[in-house]
Amino acid sequence: MAETSGQPIRIGVDAIRDRKGGTPIVCLTAYTYPFARLLDDHVDLLLVGDSVAMVLHGHATTLGASLDMMIAHGKAVMRGSSRACVVVDMPAGSYEDSAAQAVASARRIVAETGCQAVKLEGGVEMAGQIAAIVAADIPVMGHIGLQPQSVESDGGYRIKGRTEENVAALLRDADAVERAGAFSLVIEGTVENVAADITRRISIPTIGIGASRDCDGQILVIDDMVGLTVDRVPKFVKEYADLRGVISHAAARYAAEVRDRTFPGPEHVFSAKKKEQP
Numbered sequence: 001m002a003e004t005s006g007q008p009i010r011i012g013v014d015a016i017r018d019r020k021g022g023t024p025i026v027c028l029t030a031y032t033y034p035f036a037r038l039l040d041d042h043v044d045l046l047l048v049g050d051s052v053a054m055v056l057h058g059h060a061t062t063l064g065a066s067l068d069m070m071i072a073h074g075k076a077v078m079r080g081s082s083r084a085c086v087v088v089d090m091p092a093g094s095y096e097d098s099a100a101q102a103v104a105s106a107r108r109i110v111a112e113t114g115c116q117a118v119k120l121e122g123g124v125e126m127a128g129q130i131a132a133i134v135a136a137d138i139p140v141m142g143h144i145g146l147q148p149q150s151v152e153s154d155g156g157y158r159i160k161g162r163t164e165e166n167v168a169a170l171l172r173d174a175d176a177v178e179r180a181g182a183f184s185l186v187i188e189g190t191v192e193n194v195a196a197d198i199t200r201r202i203s204i205p206t207i208g209i210g211a212s213r214d215c216d217g218q219i220l221v222i223d224d225m226v227g228l229t230v231d232r233v234p235k236f237v238k239e240y241a242d243l244r245g246v247i248s249h250a251a252a253r254y255a256a257e258v259r260d261r262t263f264p265g266p267e268h269v270f271s272a273k274k275k276e277q278p
Ligand code: KIV
Pocket: 029, 047, 048, 049, 050, 051, 052, 062, 089, 143, 186, 188, 209, 219, 220, 221
C-alpha cells in the first residue's frame, strides 16, 4: 500500500494484477460499513458480492440482487474502508443483454459508489461486455466455473470441470476473459487441478472459491467465514469463528436478564442530579 502524508491510498487493480504468481491475494466479501471497517486492515480486496441478496436479504439465490441494492451496499463498504481494493458485483439482469447495457450499469456502479472495479459472471459469451466495460476505463474482474447467477438454468449448484468437454469449455472461458481485458478472474466451484491448470495458463491472477490453493488468491463469503451463516454451509468453507454461537448466547443472557429485571442495572440508567452523556 502506498502512503502520502499519512493518508493510506487504496490498493488499486494494477497492484492486484501485479500479484500474479506472488504472495496470495487475500479477498473477502463485505456488504456493510462495520464489516468493511473490521476487514479493511486484513485483506487486499473487498468484494461487494451479489451474494448479499442471500446473506443479508434472505433471497433464495443471488438473482434477488438489484443494481440499487448493489450500489447501496457498495457505498457502505466504501465508507467503511480506506485501504482495500473494492469491487462491486454486477447483478443478474444488469449486463447480459448488450455491451451498451453493461457499460451503462458499470458506469452507474462506479459513479455512485466510487469503487475500483466491477465483477461479472460469464466466459466466452460475456467477452464482448467485458471488453466494452474495460474500453470505458472501468476495470473488470471475471467469474467463471460455478456461476451462481446461472444456478436455475444449470439445475442447481454443480461443480465444474468434471468432464473433458467441460474442462475444454472452462479453458475457453478463461482465455476469453483474459483476452477481453479483465484484471483478475474468480474461479468458483471447480475441480482442483482444473483451477490450478487455469492459474498456470493465464497471465492475470485467479481468485479461488471452492477451487485450488494454487490459485493466486482466495475469497470467501464473510458470513460463512465467521460462522454467521444460518442455512447450509458449503463444503469449501472453513469457519474461522462461531458468531452464530456468540450471538445466540448473548441473546439468551439478555432475554434472561430482562425477564428477571437485572437489566438495566444501576450503571445503565440516569439519575436526575448529574449531567451525563447517554
Ligand atoms: O457474490 C459473491 O459473493 C461472489 C463470491 C462468492 C466470489 O461472487
